[in-house]
Amino acid sequence: AFLSKPVASMGTEETYIMVKPDGVHRCLVGEIISRFEKKGFLLKGLKLFQCPKDLAQEHYKDLKEKSFYPSLIDYITSGPVVCMAWEGAGVVASARKLIGATNPLQAEPGTIRGDLAVQTGRNVVHGSDSPENGKREIALWFKEGELCQWVPAQAPWLIE
Numbered sequence: 001a002f003l004s005k006p007v008a009s010m011g012t013e014e015t016y017i018m019v020k021p022d023g024v025h026r027c028l029v030g031e032i033i034s035r036f037e038k039k040g041f042l043l044k045g046l047k048l049f050q051c052p053k054d055l056a057q058e059h060y061k062d063l064k065e066k067s068f069y070p071s072l073i074d075y076i077t078s079g080p081v082v083c084m085a086w087e088g089a090g091v092v093a094s095a096r097k098l099i100g101a102t103n104p105l106q107a108e109p110g111t112i113r114g115d116l117a118v119q120t121g122r123n124v125v126h127g128s129d130s131p132e133n134g135k136r137e138i139a140l141w142f143k144e145g146e147l148c149q150w151v152p153a154q155a156p157w158l159i160e
């Protein structure tokens with residue numbers, strides 16, 4: 001019971017976080033994972049993955065009409081990405097804060113994009129923008145069996 005309580009408290013929301021190909025090429029994978037790990041969210045899924053074009057198109061389908069859409073699809077499929085599923089109460093909005101504004105020049109220092117990037121078209125990381133999209137994107141990028149249900153040893157020290 002002591003260990004199952006934090007799971008119930010953490011399991012309210014999920015977000016899909018992805019290190020984009022520039023982040024992988026620039027050796028920022030550990031740094032970016034580390035920020036979410038240290039914050040105290042629960043890692044449910046993690047993989048290095050070469051994104052096929054149809055998946056990139058489905059992921060960004062809401063941006064289909066934008067002028068930057070073709071270059072966005074080229075960018076996301078240009079090299080491996082690191083896919084992550086993170087869980088926790090309020091994780092979607094909190095992760096967006098950790099990531100910072102879409103344009104890295106407008107992102108606050110201390111955020112991932114604020115500290116590590118200079119252009120919108122090379123902004124190193126993705127984060128879901130709503131709990132619904134968190135669920136949708138995790139289902140899109142991960143297969144059944146790729147996600148883990150577990151209780152971190154530190155759980156009682158994160159959630160009272």
Ligand code: UDP
Nearest residue numbers: 068072101102120121122123125126127129
């Ligand atoms: N993007 C771009 N040019 C723009 C706006 C967005 O290349 O003018 C890219 C950028 O990589 C961004 C992604 O499209 O992260 C998705 O855009 P969105 O507005 O959803 O930003 P995000 O949610 O990633 O902050």
Ligand code: MG
Nearest residue numbers: 126127128129
């Ligand atoms: Mg978005």
